[in-house]
Amino acid sequence: MLECRNCGAGAPVDEHFCPQCDRILALGRYGDYFSFVGLPRRLGLDQQDLERRFRDLSRKFHPDYFYNASPAERLASLERSSYLNDAYRTIRNPAARIEHLLAIEGLPPAKSDEGGVKVPPALLEEVFALNEELDEIRELRESGGDEAQLRARLELARRPIDRKREEHERRIQELSDRWDSNAGATAGERRATLEALREQLLEQKYIDNLLAAIEREAAGSGLSAPGSGQPGAESLEPKAQGHP
Amino acid sequence: MSKVVGIDLGTTNSLVAYVKDGVPVVIRDESGDGLVPSVVSIGEEGTIFVGREAQRRLLTAPASTVYSVKRFMGRGIEDVHEDASLLPFSVGGDPGGVVRIGIAGREFTPPEISAFVLRELKHRAEDHFREQGEFDFEVDRAVITVPAYFNDAQRTATRDAGRLAGLEVLRIINEPTAASLAYGLDKRNRGTIAVYDLGGGTFDISILKVEDGVFQVLATNGDTHLGGDDIDAVLTQLVLAEIQGGPQGSPLRDRRGGSSDPPELIQAIRKAVIQAKVDLSEAEDTEIRVESTAGLPVGYRRRITRADLERMILPLIERTLGPCRQALADAGLQPKDIDEAVLVGGSTRIPLVRRLVHELFGRTPHSELNPDEVVALGAALQADILVSGRREMLLLDVTPLSLGIETMGGVMSKIILRNSTIPASGREMFTSFAENQTAVDVHVLQGERELAADCRSLARFKLHGIPPMPAGMPRIEVRFQIDANGILSVSARELRTSIEQTIDVKPSYGLTDQEVERMLIESFEHAEADFEARLLIEARNEAETVIHATEKSLRRPDFDTLAAEALEPGERQRIEAALAGAKQSIGGADRDLIQQKTEALNQATRHLAEVVMNRSVREALTGKNVEDV
Numbered sequence: 001m002l003e004c005r006n007c008g009a010g011a012p013v014d015e016h017f018c019p020q021c022d023r024i025l026a027l028g029r030y031g032d033y034f035s036f037v038g039l040p041r042r043l044g045l046d047q048q049d050l051e052r053r054f055r056d057l058s059r060k061f062h063p064d065y066f067y068n069a070s071p072a073e074r075l076a077s078l079e080r081s082s083y084l085n086d087a088y089r090t091i092r093n094p095a096a097r098i099e100h101l102l103a104i105e106g107l108p109p110a111k112s113d114e115g116g117v118k119v120p121p122a123l124l125e126e127v128f129a130l131n132e133e134l135d136e137i138r139e140l141r142e143s144g145g146d147e148a149q150l151r152a153r154l155e156l157a158r159r160p161i162d163r164k165r166e167e168h169e170r171r172i173q174e175l176s177d178r179w180d181s182n183a184g185a186t187a188g189e190r191r192a193t194l195e196a197l198r199e200q201l202l203e204q205k206y207i208d209n210l211l212a213a214i215e216r217e218a219a220g221s222g223l224s225a226p227g228s229g230q231p232g233a234e235s236l237e238p239k240a241q242g243h244p
Numbered sequence: 245m246s247k248v249v250g251i252d253l254g255t256t257n258s259l260v261a262y263v264k265d266g267v268p269v270v271i272r273d274e275s276g277d278g279l280v281p282s283v284v285s286i287g288e289e290g291t292i293f294v295g296r297e298a299q300r301r302l303l304t305a306p307a308s309t310v311y312s313v314k315r316f317m318g319r320g321i322e323d324v325h326e327d328a329s330l331l332p333f334s335v336g337g338d339p340g341g342v343v344r345i346g347i348a349g350r351e352f353t354p355p356e357i358s359a360f361v362l363r364e365l366k367h368r369a370e371d372h373f374r375e376q377g378e379f380d381f382e383v384d385r386a387v388i389t390v391p392a393y394f395n396d397a398q399r400t401a402t403r404d405a406g407r408l409a410g411l412e413v414l415r416i417i418n419e420p421t422a423a424s425l426a427y428g429l430d431k432r433n434r435g436t437i438a439v440y441d442l443g444g445g446t447f448d449i450s451i452l453k454v455e456d457g458v459f460q461v462l463a464t465n466g467d468t469h470l471g472g473d474d475i476d477a478v479l480t481q482l483v484l485a486e487i488q489g490g491p492q493g494s495p496l497r498d499r500r501g502g503s504s505d506p507p508e509l510i511q512a513i514r515k516a517v518i519q520a521k522v523d524l525s526e527a528e529d530t531e532i533r534v535e536s537t538a539g540l541p542v543g544y545r546r547r548i549t550r551a552d553l554e555r556m557i558l559p560l561i562e563r564t565l566g567p568c569r570q571a572l573a574d575a576g577l578q579p580k581d582i583d584e585a586v587l588v589g590g591s592t593r594i595p596l597v598r599r600l601v602h603e604l605f606g607r608t609p610h611s612e613l614n615p616d617e618v619v620a621l622g623a624a625l626q627a628d629i630l631v632s633g634r635r636e637m638l639l640l641d642v643t644p645l646s647l648g649i650e651t652m653g654g655v656m657s658k659i660i661l662r663n664s665t666i667p668a669s670g671r672e673m674f675t676s677f678a679e680n681q682t683a684v685d686v687h688v689l690q691g692e693r694e695l696a697a698d699c700r701s702l703a704r705f706k707l708h709g710i711p712p713m714p715a716g717m718p719r720i721e722v723r724f725q726i727d728a729n730g731i732l733s734v735s736a737r738e739l740r741t742s743i744e745q746t747i748d749v750k751p752s753y754g755l756t757d758q759e760v761e762r763m764l765i766e767s768f769e770h771a772e773a774d775f776e777a778r779l780l781i782e783a784r785n786e787a788e789t790v791i792h793a794t795e796k797s798l799r800r801p802d803f804d805t806l807a808a809e810a811l812e813p814g815e816r817q818r819i820e821a822a823l824a825g826a827k828q829s830i831g832g833a834d835r836d837l838i839q840q841k842t843e844a845l846n847q848a849t850r851h852l853a854e855v856v857m858n859r860s861v862r863e864a865l866t867g868k869n870v871e872d873v
Binding site: 055059063067068079083085086088089 | 414415455456458460629630631633635638639640664665666667668669725727728
């Protein structure tokens, strides 16, 4: 329940404007990005629909339109705009969307570094093989190994990780679909789906870190990053930031 | 109702525009010129010259004339050594503090210099509205544009400049976004646009998505130290090396500050190479022609072709491509996804720039609107949106650089990522390390690098008033809010006690509020002093005119006969006394006395003037027939 600071009327927490006097409402302790933009807690998303909602709400909240309003309304506009931008950015990104769902469903969020510390059991075999291979490649480079050969070995080392990544994508998609269609599911079943999602997400993060390590290895040898969509962009970045 | 305007505060030129009957127009002077050179000069009497007049003084009074001050906005002396070495005015300041510019025995910060330019634009706009017969012609509010890649300190410095100029800054908006707004008027209101903005001193690339009148920036990148100035410096360097017969291409900055060269010479060369650069956007070849000046007794001439120029500037122009690719990558797009590319900024007139942009995006870039004016037009539109509440168009911009804080081990921990739509907020939890610790130091940073030392220091502040508790117990939530101007504010709260913390933010390269206040007061005092100085000069000029005319009459060869025939007894003595009085008065600075003595001289010579005039008429008629008259 929110209280309108202008007329004192009460408003449901999902409302953005006072039902009585139409003024913008101060943002309370709000947690649910989905309901903020008027969406159900589902993982399947119509991208265009989200963008339309984002534009429509921006048109309602943006500080541009509260220039002559009272300080309280201006603050509310700033807070609601900031919150909307956060919500849009989070829901738009598939992994962030799942994390947010987990958070509002009461599962503690996977910390960003957690996936990088402990090797998930399901990945032990691949990680072990990869580390061995990376060590050998490093040794080869130090003793002046052939560039083309190094590149080929890195590509090869990358393949099983890429396959794992695809496998996880599929699994996450399955779990997301199950979550979205679980209208008749029991609380326990719903919880199990979320926990499975959380585990997959952690593993995926770990995989992404492995892929990043391979890219760094490639960049360190002066090779272009394997599979990078923007060859050259990496090496040019420091120049772009030469005068921050 | 007082007026609002949009201002493009550029490195080289500035403009002011407003919306008239729904259409943005640039305000021009009598000769139709919309550009006000961003040059400020201080005369001997303390008179401030801005714009074309100041630009002329670059050649005659280079040591008291400042240009390209935008490069110093929000920066410290250690950032600008390279630039400062090329400039004829003195640039100083304490390490880790604001840059200070010394001219004409006074010291100014960059926002103060920019404020002179803004005040000139304000006056230009007010004159325009007065001439239009507006009842309330005062201009007190403005939208001012900045490069998209400007950091927090640079934006804040720009806002401070606006305040110092007596303007309420309604909004700071990004130049490429402003340009897109001006272009968006033609109702081709859909698609993905790349705005390539290469100005006098800065480069920006912004990728926008336009739909339903919402101009949403997806990503931006740039270099706040790349523009036409750098091209001029390369050419100046070439000419200087040739004049001195030294090795070509040795970097000027390595020559220990370049202060050994007369500033007049540097300015004469700079003027000549800029002309040649402009010529080569039209012609295939031209001549660099430097007139003789201090340090150059015989003048200098040199033929230069467009190919020569392109060879020299290619490395500079190629530096724009990295940011373009990065912005595309950040937006998750490929060059082929760009529907339209738009050119902004005077330097995009260079054919090489157009060619590279064409190659990058695979399409002919738009340049229908004057690249010098399009940013000011967009700023005027935004100003109009703000005051009118019109909702057809909405700009959603992003913050160009990640914002974070320094954590243990000097690592930058990001709180708001670059290319986040603004307004944006972020929070970070802090706690204490020692028992009953009541304060925590926070260091706010902006940048993309891992280490705090490699990022831009924005501010340091102390969180005071933490309730005494065992170590690790307090839960202090620090909230970072970037507003729609891209400017940061910080607030904090201890969550267990809900006590709001007081925060004293000390900007690393900015002015404190108190400093701005003090400058405001000083600028009012100076404005009055400047006004007084101008009135004094006018009074002197007036006195000198009368003195000159009187002396001329007294020196007439026939004065003695004339006096004997027509003047009253003692009249000549009275005139001579008044003349001496007037001459004496202009030696002083008492404007009232000068005016009084001038008036006295006028009175004393009234009769003489009549006599002289009659005689002249008679002389003219002598020997002529009535019919000829």
